[in-house]
Amino acid sequence: MSKTIEERLFRAPYLHPRPGSDQPLTVLCSLLSRADNTPLHERRRADNHLLTAAGRVIADPAADAAANAFESNSNLNFEHWGEYWRKVHGVRFIHAEEPDDRSLERLLRYDQLHRFTPGPTHTDAPPYRAPVDEQGKLWPTVIGHIEAYRRPRWDGIAYLNFAGPEDIAVVLGNARVREKILPEDQAIFRDIAPVLSRQYIILPSATGNEAVTLVKLHARAQGTCREAFQQWWLHEHAPLVAEQAGGWARRYVQLHNIGPTEPGHPLYHPQASGIDGVTLLGFASLNDLEDFLRSPGQKAIARDEARMADPSAEQWWTTVGMVLVNRIAPECATARTGSGTT
Template identity: 60%
Template structure:
């Protein structure tokens, strides 16, 4: 039998795992874009992000791509960033320098969701269409017939789980994080849009490591409050999804945003504030996801979403899920608690 416990003990940091409970966790779901040479008028950039080889903020990322501290060759930018994020930044984040530093024990799980460009997106979903001439014949050359590529706004997500909001502040308030990880963030990322959220696991994972995650960013329709949307989403729409899994969805999670919505509020982010919730749908394979998006079950889910969700204000895309830290075993369905949990600010972030 596969020894799940041993797997967890061999994954740094070496912290004893614990059984998952039914209480909703607080998560920090941070939308990320890589530091690259895209012009500023084509992709947003957060203040202080995107550094040159001298450690200064690059005034114009497109002027001299070779001056990017993370990768000077724009042809390698996307793949080098993905490798660095997983193989260097992830282990650095989880590396404990002092034996008495117990801050990471407050982090229950940390997943990196790397956007997978060949996977389905809201801009290009199955069934895929290829260019043909007026008679339905394939062109003898692709030159002049390559469909345009629509890049999503984000390249991935840092998905961190905590038991409560205070634990989030303790982890990110640690001096090691402040002095060595945050400066690294400014060099490797172009933008970070954090969404603090209350997590509801509607369908728990059995495998606990499903490789494909469909990330759907939701914005409520005009005239609806966030509280109204989130109540409908959890108490009505979740049941619709559960009736139409097609036998293919392996995990279904709702993240209910707790973040500020108005400029001037503490930790307001103009990009993160647009979203009232995030759906995470996990699949065993990319083919399962593509099959699901083509069947009647998904169409039924989309029809129900139209009641309260403004599809034009959000987007969705495919990610490869990579677990960096996981202290929880045997994920369970979340117990529903209607009491509101307002955003209290992350004073230590």
């Protein structure tokens, strides 16, 4: 008979954290999509992902939803995936099997950011509007007046913090991860796009546990190199965001993509390579986020972004954050002494 092991908690008050520094950490920000039966022309599928119960790759995920080893009932897939990712996969990922395995000590922070469907997105943001007729009256029925749902490309983010790139290899190169976690990834994730990043904390968190995080993906404007975009983003744009969002946001982080841009290199992903940066804005509540998005400050931020970013490539959505590991407290603002690719 199998037994279960109780989750060990690697965050305050269950461990004694150490103060952060003003030096940028290395972050692996992995964009995730769930193992579902969406047609391949609508959502990319990573190699060797989406498996049958026999462990074989499903050739056409839309042809037979029942073949999906993770969840064959498409009506339950999104709910089951969110529950499993946090309650099972998260626990498995931070479970060290051997007493002398110290590799997880290199993992300074691990958050799961689950996309929250009722929250604002770049396609549907406040102020929300009631559908009415030409006289401003509510329709007597919603049938025929329901807009198509526009789903963001990703379902969540795995946010892993390290002191440096060498620690990523120690944690993810562990035999337990290679032999037991990566095969699980192939069954529960449809795609994983790792964004290797240098992290700049502009507004440090007082709690390390914001309930809501706005995730925004940035791509530079045509004719602008990545280094120039990141320098502008850090030194010119960040102070504006801190000033305009500071009344609502409890944390503001810039993740500068330092990952590969060409195939054949470790951690290369065709969609991640086109992302120049990721913004994480943490809020105490969904109401605070919605109020910020309605504010004049957000309009000023959007105008400034249009100077150097490609607005057609902009994507953002709301997530609920779950902290599984956090060895850092208090968090410190990062010294803005440089940026750009290495």
